[in-house]
Amino acid sequence: MSEVREPTFLVLVALADGRRHGYGIIQDVERLSSGKTTLRAGTLYATLDRLASEGLIEGAGEEVVEGRLRRYYQLTVQGSAVLESESKQRLAVSKEALRRLSRPRGSRPRIAGGFA
Amino acid sequence: MSEVREPTFLVLVALADGRRHGYGIIQDVERLSSGKTTLRAGTLYATLDRLASEGLIEGAGEEVVEGRLRRYYQLTVQGSAVLESESKQRLAVSKEALRRLSRPRGSRPRIAGGFA
DNA sequence: TTGCTATATGCCGATCATCGATATATAACG
DNA sequence: CGTTATATATCGATGATCGGCATATAGCAA
Numbered sequence: 001m002s003e004v005r006e007p008t009f010l011v012l013v014a015l016a017d018g019r020r021h022g023y024g025i026i027q028d029v030e031r032l033s034s035g036k037t038t039l040r041a042g043t044l045y046a047t048l049d050r051l052a053s054e055g056l057i058e059g060a061g062e063e064v065v066e067g068r069l070r071r072y073y074q075l076t077v078q079g080s081a082v083l084e085s086e087s088k089q090r091l092a093v094s095k096e097a098l099r100r101l102s103r104p105r106g107s108r109p110r111i112a113g114g115f116a
Numbered sequence: 117m118s119e120v121r122e123p124t125f126l127v128l129v130a131l132a133d134g135r136r137h138g139y140g141i142i143q144d145v146e147r148l149s150s151g152k153t154t155l156r157a158g159t160l161y162a163t164l165d166r167l168a169s170e171g172l173i174e175g176a177g178e179e180v181v182e183g184r185l186r187r188y189y190q191l192t193v194q195g196s197a198v199l200e201s202e203s204k205q206r207l208a209v210s211k212e213a214l215r216r217l218s219r220p221r222g223s224r225p226r227i228a229g230g231f232a
Numbered sequence: 233t234t235g236c237t238a239t240a241t242g243c244c245g246a247t248c249a250t251c252g253a254t255a256t257a258t259a260a261c262g
Numbered sequence: 263c264g265t266t267a268t269a270t271a272t273c274g275a276t277g278a279t280c281g282g283c284a285t286a287t288a289g290c291a292a
Binding site: 002003021022023026041042044045046065066068069070071 | 267268269270271272273278279280
């Protein structure tokens, strides 16, 4: 299994609570990352194609709103499972990082402790 | 500022509680990721060089143990700050992802809520 | 003694997700 | 009439990571 990069992860999170269309994903990712990640159009549509071909997301209908086409996407069951697993992993490592940073340096235990 | 990828993030976390040498980082990353990420030697040493040139880590002495050279590295003040910021960001997004997944789909609020 | 595994560092070509730019089209605002 | 927001899409360039290879010592097993 290869690495899930930040923009890809954020796209999956944007779809975690229901269907969204491309531009809506871009906006949600912007908010999700507190403005730190601006998803490029090139990245988004390439990512959507790739995730669809991997079976993690699927088309969820089209709609014309104010003369503009909206193409919706949603997570598949498999996509939800991958996102859940990836999120738990990231949560655990992030917590461990902050735990380590909050302790004085050099007090690393000799024997490996179980953090995950 | 560009994306911090998974292997790079894990190297920083491995150094979060003190100095470690290359091979020790590989082992810690393996444990940190619950065996999911096996850091390649090529990735590690390239990453260490890059992080050092960016000022996020620095050399922390050499040592010969049982006839083998160990080259140690540690976080700089700037590296600690970057890791802390990145960890908080990842923690927040991961929590939001799990929150969304645990709620029934389609009950997305019309008005943007503040989660970060 | 020959080979395998663990420890330990390092280089190099290939891959591919992301970046950045560009293109097209409608609606709204000044 | 030009700019901004909405909306989708393509394409070449970049660079972090992958996977393989090289080198060397120590310990264990066949």
